[in-house]
Amino acid sequence: MNSNKPVFILIGLLVLAFIASKSLYVVSETERAVKLRFGKMEEADIAPGLHLKVPFVEDVRFFDARVQTLDAPPEDFLNAEKKLLTVDSFAKWRIIDVDRYYTSTNGDVRRAASLLAQRISEGLRNEFALRSLSEAVALERDEMMEDLTAGLVDATREQLGIEIVDVRVKKIELPNDVSSDVFRRMRAERERQAREYRSQGQEVAEGIRADADRQKIVIEANAYRDAEILRGEGDARAAAIYAESYGKDTEFYTFWRSLDAYRHTFNRDGDIMVLQPDSEFFNYLKDSNGKAD
Structure with a gap:
């Protein structure tokens, strides 16, 4: 024992x-x-x-009890422009009321995700229906997500015991059957804008060229005018100097001018001059006083 x-x-x-x-x-x-x-x-x-x-x-x-991710499959929604958009989104959520969560989902996380996805899908459909493509993609995207999150928080907390932390859109695309048409319209619009910008650029360029040509003509005309004025003043000044010099010694001035004429006349071989023998041109060659016979 x-x-x-x-x-x-x-x-x-x-x-x-x-x-x-x-x-x-x-x-x-x-x-x-x-x-x-x-x-x-x-x-x-x-x-x-x-x-x-x-x-x-x-x-x-x-x-x-940690924050979990619900990555829903892409869905198609109509926006305010009646265009069909394929939206890929995800949500962050966590359990805050265990009693209500267990009662509504029987503790099945897949059922909870399914119920949550339905509510998020409905919220996205309502938000996209109020906005155009540009507003949903860029202009009001953050505002749209904030409104969606705020609208889901109270409902999911009361019905599922779940708190929506955040809802975000990963990607917005046009369906394949309409994307090609949209891209063609976008390309045509960009080409139209490009032609418009080119024509505006050519117009501005022509204006710049015309203004440059006008300024060139004005500058050349002013330069020619100033040159003629300076040339006239110089000639007047030279004539005054010559006249003053001639007035001081008429004989010497006549002699100097005759020598200058001889130098320029006989500076090349083979030059021929046909003059009368009694021409005044030869006065200083015949007589040092420049007197004709």
Whole structure:
């Protein structure tokens, strides 16, 4: 009888260990948990730490309390211009009311994602229906996402126990069957703008060239006028100097002019002059006083 005592003790310890493993559980900081008794809610939102439960009577369900990502498949929406857009979006969400979350989804994260995706899809459809393509893509994109997030927060919190942290659009595309037509229209519009810019540039260039030609003519005319004025003043000044010099010594001035005429007349070989012998041109060649015979 004593020889079987260690076996009973070992079996007792194993039974106690098994009961303890079924009675103790730990809720971490990144989890939310609910306690069920025969499938009915007994305790919701259990605090993190070590807790006890009744084995085989109570059950504990754990849920991830961290921010999760819902990456929905692309969907087609009509915008304010009645154009069909393919929108690819995602959302960030987390559980804030474990009791309501478990009640509405039975703790199934796939069901929660499905219900959340339906509400996000409906919100996106409403927001895109109010905006044009340019507004949705660039001008009011942030405002649209903020309005969508604000509109979903209260509904998902009350109905699903979920908080929408953020909703974002990753990509907006036109469907393949209409994108080619849109691209052709965009190309035609860009080509029209390019032609318009070129014609405007040519018009400006012609104006610049005409102004440059006009300025050139004006500058040349002014330069010619100033040159003629300076030339006339120089000639007048030279004539005045010549006249003054001639008046001081008429004989010497006549002699100097005759010598200058001889120098320019006979400076090349073969030059021929036909003059009468008594011409005044030869006065200083005949007489040093320049008197004719």
